[in-house]
Amino acid sequence: MRLPSGGRIDRSRPLAFTFDGRRYTGYAGDTLASALLANGVHLVGRSFKLHRPRGILAAGVEEPNALVGIDRGEGRYEPNQRATTVPLHDGLVSESQNRWPTLRADLGAATRLIAPMIPAGFYYKTFMWPRRAWKTLYEPAIRRMAGLGRAPSAPDADRYAQRWAHCELLIVGGGPAGLAAALAASGASAEGRRVMLCDLDEEFGGSLLSDPEARIDGRPAWAWIEAAVATLRRRPNVTLLPRTTAFAYGIDNLVSLAERLTDHLPPAQARGARERLWLVRAERVVLATGAIERPLVFRNNDRPGVMLAGAAVTYVRRYGVLPGQLAVVCTDHDGGYAPALALARAGMRVAAIVDPRERPDPALAEEARAVGIEVLAGARPADTRGRRRVRAVRVGERWIACDLLLMAGGWTPSLHLFSQSRGEVRWSQEAQCFLPGRSAQHATSVGAACGNFALDSCLDDGWTAGGGGEGRPTAATARAIATPPARTMDDLEGPAFVDFQNDVTAKDIRLAVREGFHSIEHIKRYTTTGMATDQGRTSSVNALAIASRALDRPVAEVGLTTFRSPYTPTGFGTLVGMARGRLFDPERRTPTHAWAAARGAVFEDVGQWKRARYFPQGAQSMRAAVDRECLAVRASAGVFDASTLGKIEVVGPDAAEFLNRLYVNTFSKLGVERCRYGVLCREDGFVYDDGVIGRLATDRFHVTTTTGGAARVLHLMEDYRQTEFPELEVWLTSTTEQWGVIAVNGPRARDILRLLVSGIDLDGEAFPHMSLRHGEVAGVPARVFRVSFTGELGFEVNVPSSRTGEVWEAVIAAAREFGAGPYGTETMHVLRAEKGYIIVGQDTDGTVTPEDVGLGWAIGKNKPDFVGRRSLLRPAMRAPARKQLVGLRSADDGTVLEEGAQIVDPAGDPARSIGHVTSAYWSANLGRPIALALVRGGRARIGTMLGVATRSRPIPVAVVEPVFLDQDGARLHG
Numbered sequence: 023m024r025l026p027s028g029g030r031i032d033r034s035r036p037l038a039f040t041f042d043g044r045r046y047t048g049y050a051g052d053t054l055a056s057a058l059l060a061n062g063v064h065l066v067g068r069s070f071k072l073h074r075p076r077g078i079l080a081a082g083v084e085e086p087n088a089l090v091g092i093d094r095g096e097g098r099y100e101p102n103q104r105a106t107t108v109p110l111h112d113g114l115v116s117e118s119q120n121r122w123p124t125l126r127a128d129l130g131a132a133t134r135l136i137a138p139m140i141p142a143g144f145y146y147k148t149f150m151w152p153r154r155a156w157k158t159l160y161e162p163a164i165r166r167m168a169g170l171g172r173a174p175s176a177p178d179a180d181r182y183a184q185r186w187a188h189c190e191l192l193i194v195g196g197g198p199a200g201l202a203a204a205l206a207a208s209g210a211s212a213e214g215r216r217v218m219l220c221d222l223d224e225e226f227g228g229s230l231l232s233d234p235e236a237r238i239d240g241r242p243a244w245a246w247i248e249a250a251v252a253t254l255r256r257r258p259n260v261t262l263l264p265r266t267t268a269f270a271y272g273i274d275n276l277v278s279l280a281e282r283l284t285d286h287l288p289p290a291q292a293r294g295a296r297e298r299l300w301l302v303r304a305e306r307v308v309l310a311t312g313a314i315e316r317p318l319v320f321r322n323n324d325r326p327g328v329m330l331a332g333a334a335v336t337y338v339r340r341y342g343v344l345p346g347q348l349a350v351v352c353t354d355h356d357g358g359y360a361p362a363l364a365l366a367r368a369g370m371r372v373a374a375i376v377d378p379r380e381r382p383d384p385a386l387a388e389e390a391r392a393v394g395i396e397v398l399a400g401a402r403p404a405d406t407r408g409r410r411r412v413r414a415v416r417v418g419e420r421w422i423a424c425d426l427l428l429m430a431g432g433w434t435p436s437l438h439l440f441s442q443s444r445g446e447v448r449w450s451q452e453a454q455c456f457l458p459g460r461s462a463q464h465a466t467s468v469g470a471a472c473g474n475f476a477l478d479s480c481l482d483d484g485w486t487a488g489g490g491g492e493g494r495p496t497a498a499t500a501r502a503i504a505t506p507p508a509r510t511m512d513d514l515e516g517p518a519f520v521d522f523q524n525d526v527t528a529k530d531i532r533l534a535v536r537e538g539f540h541s542i543e544h545i546k547r548y549t550t551t552g553m554a555t556d557q558g559r560t561s562s563v564n565a566l567a568i569a570s571r572a573l574d575r576p577v578a579e580v581g582l583t584t585f586r587s588p589y590t591p592t593g594f595g596t597l598v599g600m601a602r603g604r605l606f607d608p609e610r611r612t613p614t615h616a617w618a619a620a621r622g623a624v625f626e627d628v629g630q631w632k633r634a635r636y637f638p639q640g641a642q643s644m645r646a647a648v649d650r651e652c653l654a655v656r657a658s659a660g661v662f663d664a665s666t667l668g669k670i671e672v673v674g675p676d677a678a679e680f681l682n683r684l685y686v687n688t689f690s691k692l693g694v695e696r697c698r699y700g701v702l703c704r705e706d707g708f709v710y711d712d713g714v715i716g717r718l719a720t721d722r723f724h725v726t727t728t729t730g731g732a733a734r735v736l737h738l739m740e741d742y743r744q745t746e747f748p749e750l751e752v753w754l755t756s757t758t759e760q761w762g763v764i765a766v767n768g769p770r771a772r773d774i775l776r777l778l779v780s781g782i783d784l785d786g787e788a789f790p791h792m793s794l795r796h797g798e799v800a801g802v803p804a805r806v807f808r809v810s811f812t813g814e815l816g817f818e819v820n821v822p823s824s825r826t827g828e829v830w831e832a833v834i835a836a837a838r839e840f841g842a843g844p845y846g847t848e849t850m851h852v853l854r855a856e857k858g859y860i861i862v863g864q865d866t867d868g869t870v871t872p873e874d875v876g877l878g879w880a881i882g883k884n885k886p887d888f889v890g891r892r893s894l895l896r897p898a899m900r901a902p903a904r905k906q907l908v909g910l911r912s913a914d915d916g917t918v919l920e921e922g923a924q925i926v927d928p929a930g931d932p933a934r935s936i937g938h939v940t941s942a943y944w945s946a947n948l949g950r951p952i953a954l955a956l957v958r959g960g961r962a963r964i965g966t967m968l969g970v971a972t973r974s975r976p977i978p979v980a981v982v983e984p985v986f987l988d989q990d991g992a993r994l995h996g
Contacts, residue, residue, distance in 0.1 A: 024060040025368065029342030030231065039114035042125055052110040055081070055088055056341035064326040065410045066090065066105060068121045070170065071140070071525040073130035075410050077326025079522060081106050081333035083222060083590050084314045084559040086523035091117045091171055095289050096179055101171025102555065102591065109224055109286035119171040126410065142530035142549040170554065183295035184599040187302045189216040191488070192277055194268040194439060195310030196221030197228020198477060199469030199484035201250045202495055203308045206488030208260045218302060219254065220263040220279055222590070224286065226251050228312060232336040236477055238497045246495070266300070270587035271442040275304045275463055280596050297596045306464045308487045309439055313470035314559050316431035318352055319528055321405040321516040323429070327412035331361035331430035338368045346426025350415050352376045352403045355506040358430030359386040366393045373424055376417050378402040403427070432506050434563050435471050441585040449578035454507045455563060456582050507567070520568065521561040526551040528568050535572040545569055546583050555591050558583060612665045613762045613826035618844070626847060629730040631666045636846040644848065649946035651845035652852050655812060656947050659768030659842035661833055662850060664818060665826065667713070668732025669761055670739065672723040674752035681715065681723060683747060684739065684889050686872055688882035692717050697792040697809060700725070701872050701880050702735065707893030709866045709875065711735050714809050716794045724805070728862050732758050742889070762826025764833055767816040770840040772996065775799070775817055777836040782806055791995055800832035811850065813857035813988055815996035852943045855952055858909065858984035865907060865940040865954055871899055875907040876984065905937055906960035909986060910953040910970070913978040918944050918951040924971045925957055932976070939970060945986065952986050
């Protein structure tokens, strides 16, 4: 079936490949689909639900049938690849899908016998009894019969790259409109304007690659493409990205691109990353995404050999392949005559053109008859026959022999990216298709994507969108292409397919309407039309036309379903990039990690950080090690690595006002070198984060956050800075990684630091609680905060991360002189719980206010506003029955309660939870277990008895104040 000459393939480079284990030959420049057609292979798969024989329908990403599995060796198997977009390379191994045992002899094809019993939505109504059989019987059976390929079993062995890019203009689509836009935008008057042009094909040119007879600027289209691409490559402000799909259009013109780097190469030559994800932020986007030809809906329109007319022309002109020997062309518009004439000139016999119009264009009809093509006016295809390939088409009562049936049902602009950008689509009665309407972002649709199908209009659209000016390319004005209405026959009761990929027929859509599904979104989900990888490319308008007739409503009122990303299936590897395995959630280590590991520390994961949980001595258990560390801190001192705390510098003349508006506290009156505990709420008034904030200067603050909240607090701050308070002069910088933090806590903390500090007076009056000073510790410049999370006299030494290790060792050496040493996170938890200090995310659950957890004192009473203030004023947020933080004391002084355990009131309903345990530990300093809990109306219950549910029996607990040790704070002030 290969023509002796022609096409854009390289006949000097033959390539061997296999399909279902059989060896074939193609050429460089082929796709798998064109190579299969060249070898006479038309049956390429079985349909999703009914296992009907399916062949190649299209020539691009709209292909719904020819889904194949590609095996690239070494466990690199990928299902559901469209054969029309798989570039041929030497040694390519491919296989058909959804068949058993073979493609030609598929036992699943027996489902045709029960096809009338399994219409759309049959599983909703059929498999209701017995109730428990769905998971055990029905679902496994259905999944074995239906499906789209087999999932790979081995981990993905390929590597993937990612990068950000910024440009003034991103052009999606490298056809005539896209190339014209790029030439105009990047010319001499561009003045440094960065232009990016991407196209999902192997080469630029779009529809021109299938139209060598077209002429632009007086020369053949292929020569114009070559010159245009060469010009763009010479321009330094242009980035050209072939084999690159724009698959997602986000907010603020953030467009995601998937660039295929090595799939076109044999595995032995594929070096480096397989694909690259581009995240492009563009000032403006030009969508030159083209249009997709519509199929026609008639009985048995899905047999192998039934193809879109434009696709057949593509195979002939671009790949030098005759997809058949005897063709019948079915069209209902003037544009369908050109493919018939082109195929006849290429040497294919065209038996007839079937046109339902009573009076087709006389000149076109005469031109067709002149080359021996019969024109059947006022007729339409009614049925086909043939087993594994179409053999004849019925027109009226007449059967016409053919091995290729071509459908030319008009064109549907590709609106997927425009829809993703939240642009509004509108129905054009004149164009008989949906077109781009109002843009929600700075985006422009051009060419066929906005209904201008003629070549000269495409060039004009693109040139204007690129900036216009001198030198606009021109083409001879061709006959205008008009898209006809999507016509459907009222008697389509047989298998007349609308969505080829999902086996959805016209009957299914009418059934959905009869069963009460009148919204097109509901019809889509009930019938599955326009779902899966097809996303309505070939089916949407035909489905709308059928639904419109069934509902007796205009197509414009029925509307269009929402297109979602990705535009074409995109591999998880491309999306994930390097973030997998150990890099999926990167492990972060503190500056003292190596020191702690060398001394036997046991680590735990806190967010992304590895933190020393406790330091066992010898064979000590965790309980024994933590008891020892807790006793040491209260008796002498302990040293703790707090480097993981989030740290943000808030700088600018309006820094204090900015913090005032965010935090519940007041910061405008905070003195320089003073600190304040800050509580941050969400708009709903619930606690979001907390931390100590120190004022370094009148215009500079050092803000600390929880370890897990560093990124989210910075993002929240940046969001408010840009969107709510843009008038404030303030800048935010994350400094979490810049500062290592060494906390020294305990009655001897001041004595330990005196051995190392210079430039700071550590006496209580000179350096009071909640203040900060600058000086040197162990010869290293430091910020020292007098704060505490243990309830003991405490200092937090902030030094550059690069020097934290040496300062840590100096502090540890000094601590040894006082019988002190390091302690870990588990000890920190016990010590803070003894003082009733909360941990956001553990003692809060996203539904508690500052007042609920005993932090009402922190709220600025005279502040006019802050984030969450209005919510906190609602009566329900101050109701006495809200969950409140309390302490629990178990009647069994040897049992540590289970965190998360539910709390019940024995005097009320014992099955109704009134709260839960948030923190529970053994306290060596108190000689008994302690616990914190959120309990409904908790403060009013202090002094009463409740029960904590366990698997065996409720444990009686007394509700007490949440501060278990040093309630007057004497230890804190040293």
